[in-house]
Amino acid sequence: MCSSPTTKRTGRPRSADADRAILAATRIALAEQGWGRLTLGDVAARAGVAKTTLYRRWAGKNELVVDAMAALFEEQLDLPDLGSLEADIRGVVLRFAELLNRPETRTALMAVIAEAAHDDALRVRIREAIVDRQKHLVVLGRKRAQERGEIPPEDGAADAAAGPDRDNLIFDVVAGAVVHRVMVSSEPVDEEWAGRLAVLLVVGLAGLHTAQDL
């Protein structure tokens, strides 16, 4: 975070093992205790690290949990080509739902978002660490659909300008719907539900393109 690897620094280096152990311990403790009861002393004990070491690297709970979450999202960021836009959407929905079903992820993610509601700096960190990376998936999926001919390519200034807006809309709808289904409605995201959502979006997307020509 703070120390760029290019600048060589003298003295004892920080232990990368400790970093990993702390972040892992954070996720485990968060899943067990929840945000409210999560204590940094507990995290330090689980990680086999002194509490002071924790405070030397992170300013507080928020920063620690955001980094712990960012590490989780690093791995899950691929979008296999399943042959059609509908199948791609279904796939990413199920993948995201699987991620949200892990207790550590769902607790941590929601807790961080909640804190971000009144912490602007935290919100910026979330955007950089998580949101911006996921948005890339939408762009990728759209380009594939355009190559397949499922969606008309952007031509004309008006259409090119509306493109990012459409991408952002799809992003919010897909991610938001999954989160809401799992967290608020607390009902499962299964193949059937994902299929319905995919149909809704594919058909609706076509409507968005034609409606915009008016």
Add this chain to the structure above:
Amino acid sequence: MCSSPTTKRTGRPRSADADRAILAATRIALAEQGWGRLTLGDVAARAGVAKTTLYRRWAGKNELVVDAMAALFEEQLDLPDLGSLEADIRGVVLRFAELLNRPETRTALMAVIAEAAHDDALRVRIREAIVDRQKHLVVLGRKRAQERGEIPPEDGAADAAAGPDRDNLIFDVVAGAVVHRVMVSSEPVDEEWAGRLAVLLVVGLAGLHTAQDL
């Protein structure tokens, strides 16, 4: 909550004014301090009430905030008929977004949802107090659209069975998309965005009906 008004009880009655003052103080303090720094002692002081009184009525932070939130959602539950399904969706989206833009609402709602991620009892309370009431709006909007002829009425056993699933999908998509847009993407829900979402849903809903006949 606990005392049903039918059963008469002897002794000094609980002050309804105190209840209102506490819930109002909770919302104000929550907006200022956020969930993490919200202390029940502070709430009691703002409400002009002893801390012990607070503990006599609510078991903890969660229960208190859920009740404070439920009171907020009581008022906002109407769906004016705007003439078309698209307009109705646009209207409810903007209404919900307006609610989420109030700092007290957005902080409290997200905090409660986050806590519910690892608290089953709390999740049940949220469903009863907030979710179930909002779902009614979807049912109402669908019935209106069917009366207008914008959506085919349910006929046949298969269609009637799929109806609730469609309603739930729309509910998660609408509410989830708005929350995600405001909380995660942290971009405004304006008329333009609401319009795009409404078009997406109206067109997609038609697709859902035809796709189901296969």
Add this chain to the structure above:
DNA sequence: CAGTTACGCTACGGGTCGTAGCGAAACTTG
């Protein structure tokens, strides 16, 4: 080697938690 930085450990003041105990206030019943 000296110099520098990170580490583990201990200890501390400060704040919040949730509870207990008390006397006074409010309301019901006989």
Add this chain to the structure above:
DNA sequence: CAAGTTTCGCTACGACCCGTAGCGTAACTG
């Protein structure tokens, strides 16, 4: 009106966690 019941405000308390400071030691650099 008097007795019984419940709530209220207030104070005090032990327990826990916070975030920081100080110290001696370990690890790495020149």
